Amino acid sequence: xxxxxxxxxxxxxxxxxxxxxxxxxxxxxxxxxxxxxxxxxxxxxxxxxxxxxxxxxxxxxxxxxxxxxxxxxxxxxxxxxxxxxxxxxxxxxxxxxxxxxxxxxxxxxxxxxxxxxxxxxx
Amino acid sequence: xxxxxxxxxxxxxxxxxxxxxxxxxxxxxxxxxxxxxxxxxxxxxxxxxxxxxxxxxxxxxxxxxxxxxxxxxxxxxxxxxxxxxxxxxxxxxxxxxxxxxxxxxxxxxxxxxxxxxxxxxxxxxxxxxxxxxxxxxxxxxxxxxxxxxxxxxxxxxxxxxxxxxxxxxxxxxxxxxxxxxxxxxxxxxxxxxxxxxxxxxxxxxxxxxxxxxxxxxxxxxxxxxxxxxxxxxxxxxxxxxxxxxxxxxxxxxxxxxxxxxxxxxxxxxxxxxxxxxxxxxxxxxxxxxxxxxxxxxxxxxxxxxxxxxxxxxxxxxxxxxxxxxxxxxxxxxxxxxxxxxxxxxxxxxxxxxxxxxxxxxxxxxxxxxxxxxxxxxxxxxxxxxxxxxxxxxxxxxxxxxxxxxxxxxxxxxxxxxxxxxxxxxxxxxxxxxxxxxxxxxxxxxxxxxxxxxxxxxxxxxxxxxxxxxxxxxxxxxxxxxxxxxxxxxxxxxxxxxxxxxxxxxxxxxxxxxxxxxxxxxxxxxxxxxxxxxxxxxxxxxxxxxxxxxxxxxxxxxxxxxxxxxxxxxxxxxxxxxxxxxxxxxxxx
Numbered sequence: 001x002x003x004x005x006x007x008x009x010x011x012x013x014x015x016x017x018x019x020x021x022x023x024x025x026x027x028x029x030x031x032x033x034x035x036x037x038x039x040x041x042x043x044x045x046x047x048x049x050x051x052x053x054x055x056x057x058x059x060x061x062x063x064x065x066x067x068x069x070x071x072x073x074x075x076x077x078x079x080x081x082x083x084x085x086x087x088x089x090x091x092x093x094x095x096x097x098x099x100x101x102x103x104x105x106x107x108x109x110x111x112x113x114x115x116x117x118x119x120x121x122x
Numbered sequence: 123x124x125x126x127x128x129x130x131x132x133x134x135x136x137x138x139x140x141x142x143x144x145x146x147x148x149x150x151x152x153x154x155x156x157x158x159x160x161x162x163x164x165x166x167x168x169x170x171x172x173x174x175x176x177x178x179x180x181x182x183x184x185x186x187x188x189x190x191x192x193x194x195x196x197x198x199x200x201x202x203x204x205x206x207x208x209x210x211x212x213x214x215x216x217x218x219x220x221x222x223x224x225x226x227x228x229x230x231x232x233x234x235x236x237x238x239x240x241x242x243x244x245x246x247x248x249x250x251x252x253x254x255x256x257x258x259x260x261x262x263x264x265x266x267x268x269x270x271x272x273x274x275x276x277x278x279x280x281x282x283x284x285x286x287x288x289x290x291x292x293x294x295x296x297x298x299x300x301x302x303x304x305x306x307x308x309x310x311x312x313x314x315x316x317x318x319x320x321x322x323x324x325x326x327x328x329x330x331x332x333x334x335x336x337x338x339x340x341x342x343x344x345x346x347x348x349x350x351x352x353x354x355x356x357x358x359x360x361x362x363x364x365x366x367x368x369x370x371x372x373x374x375x376x377x378x379x380x381x382x383x384x385x386x387x388x389x390x391x392x393x394x395x396x397x398x399x400x401x402x403x404x405x406x407x408x409x410x411x412x413x414x415x416x417x418x419x420x421x422x423x424x425x426x427x428x429x430x431x432x433x434x435x436x437x438x439x440x441x442x443x444x445x446x447x448x449x450x451x452x453x454x455x456x457x458x459x460x461x462x463x464x465x466x467x468x469x470x471x472x473x474x475x476x477x478x479x480x481x482x483x484x485x486x487x488x489x490x491x492x493x494x495x496x497x498x499x500x501x502x503x504x505x506x507x508x509x510x511x512x513x514x515x516x517x518x519x520x521x522x523x524x525x526x527x528x529x530x531x532x533x534x535x536x537x538x539x540x541x542x543x544x545x546x547x548x549x550x551x552x553x554x555x556x557x558x559x560x561x562x563x564x565x566x567x568x569x570x571x572x573x574x575x576x577x578x579x580x581x582x583x584x585x586x587x588x589x590x591x592x593x594x595x596x597x598x599x600x601x602x603x604x605x606x607x608x609x610x611x612x613x614x615x616x617x618x619x620x621x622x623x624x625x626x627x628x629x630x631x632x633x634x635x636x637x638x639x640x641x642x643x644x645x646x647x648x649x650x651x652x653x654x655x656x657x658x659x660x661x662x663x664x665x666x667x668x669x670x671x672x673x674x675x676x677x678x679x680x681x682x683x684x685x686x687x688x689x690x691x692x693x694x695x696x697x698x699x700x701x702x703x704x705x706x707x708x709x710x
Binding site for chain 1: 126127128129132133136137140141143144146147148150151154155158161162165166168176178179181182185186189192193196199200203207210309310312313316317319320321322323324325
């Protein structure tokens with residue numbers, strides 16, 4: 001697998017996004033990080049759409065809807081935060097299983113270099 | 123009225139579109155969660171391939187699974203919120219419209235509608251026999267009760283004429299009050315539904331969560347039923363329904379398939395894959411409903427549906443498409459083996475005497491269609507075969523009449539039209555197969571003015587007569603009619619009704635009425651006879667009813683290669699488009 005380019009995601013240097021040669025755990029970690037963002041964004045779009053409804057008097061549905069909204073904002077927040085934590089945990093697993101070199105962030109699988117210790121990757 | 127109750131001004135000012143706009147956001151969140159769930163699924167499957175993981179990895183994998191379930195939960199429930207909001211907007215539209223009509227009329231008449239819903243009307247002059255009389259202005263108070271519950275306006279006890287505006291004002295006030303009441307009812311109903319759609323706390327997805335989701339789906343299905351059903355073209359032709367389905371956006375289709383699958387699953391003209399998805403989604407709901415009923419008929423259907431569900435979920439074998447499912451009458455089930463929309467050859471088999479939605483149907487009758495599909499695919503791989511239980515077949519020979527066939531025939535024709543409308547080949551080869559009483563159903567459909575539109579070949583098996591006396595009366599030309607009749611199949615030798623009445627059912631099988639040597643049988647000319655003029659193909663004679671204690675066995679093996687390979691092969695040849703290869707039998 002040729003080159004590995006390492007791009008550090010701006011704002012979170014501890015989670016490098018590898019463009020090539022990603023092992024499955026590293027890849028999952030990146031996915032979780034992306035879901036953290038997309039969940040946060042989706043969650044934030046909900047409440048503004050309900051503003052016109054707060055002016056409605058006389059119906060009980062809007063109030064019920066706002067309660068539903070609040071509950072889902074909480075759930076989505078929990079999912080958002082879980083994605084963030086999970087991204088870190090998955091990256092730990094990637095390191096632990098030898099997918100990633102913590103110092104350089106490069107994928108160890110892509111560069112088989114024999115060392116004096118006999119391990120195939122560096 | 124309290125401060126926050128609905129009144130006509132508030133109803134007038136409502137913009138149902140605001141609910142729809144909010145619903146669109148919920149849909150976007152739902153959709154995004156669905157896509158994200160797929161990504162998590164993909165991420166997980168890579169992990170599962172690894173064998174040595176260790177504790178940290180196992181724990182991470184567990185959390186990924188939970189995340190996956192959470193995203194599914196978001197996708198489903200947020201989708202339900204969206205449908206609820208669309209339903210609310212749709213259901214408020216009519217009361218609002220009624221209100222506006224009433225207000226417009228009041229304005230035209232020069233009436234004043236007050237905030238409390240009462241209406242004042244101006245003075246008027248009435249022309250009576252005694253000359254013009256002035257009648258004063260007045261006020262009508264709103265009454266929200268339904269028209270039939272209201273007393274007629276009482277006659278003034280004096281002899282003075284009434285202001286003609288009075289009745290009209292009263293009617294308008296009543297209409298306004300009823301519109302408000304209807305809107306309030308809609309509001310209350312949807313509030314109840316919305317209250318059930320709150321997210322559970324935390325991140326767990328348990329069996330209870332999943333039960334809640336199912337209950338929520340049923341709730342929304344019920345509350346928004348008018349909205350969901352509004353555009354479904356129940357009364358259109360299959361071709362029109364296909365056009366309607368194709369024109370829907372993907373999200374509109376998903377809304378039906380997820381929330382109201384029962385509305386589209388049985389519609390002829392909806393593509394097979396969609397019907398299959400809808401009916402598989404609906405099946406657990408139907409099972410749950412039947413499980414709650416304790417009568418024998420429901421229990422029988424329940425057993426059948428559970429067996430059917432297990433079979434559908436079994437891996438391997440031909441792909442199965444559940445094209446119809448229902449509990450009306452003796453039960454309904456339409457199952458295809460092979461994709462009827464992508465196959466060049468499609469056969470639809472109508473079962474007969476004694477067929478109902480029961481365990482036998484799943485374990486025996488359906489297998490006949492499967493065997494037919496397997497055999498036909500040997501002849502031409504692009505083949506599919508369907509078992510169509512879309513009517514109530516007679517349950518015993520004693521009570522056979524033409525009524526069931528007459529009721530089933532139009533439904534069968536419509537089903538075939540649906541197959542033709544959704545098939546993707548330019549000219550699919552369609553075979554109608556009628557077995558036993560089902561051959562009368564096929565015959566009844568085929569003898570109509572235009573035959574069964576789309577059918578090319580007709581196969582009649584174990585037939586007690588098909589309601590016509592000649593093969594050419596079945597709308598496909600006699601060259602395209604194929605008959606299988608086992609020598610020892612008593613159903614193909616049923617005497618005419620007159621003879622039956624004389625001899626009785628037991629006598630005709632076991633007595634000397636059995637072999638009469640004429641070609642008129644119960645429902646008309648014997649299709650295996652020379653007079654009928656169809657192709658008769660070879661089948662195994664089957665065990666003799668009395669001497670070999672075969673009873674009706676020879677009636678039931680036409681489709682089964684292990685019992686009658688000649689017959690099964692011949693059926694396959696016709697279905698697969700190679701009728702020239704059938705082995706022929708002399709006609710009776």
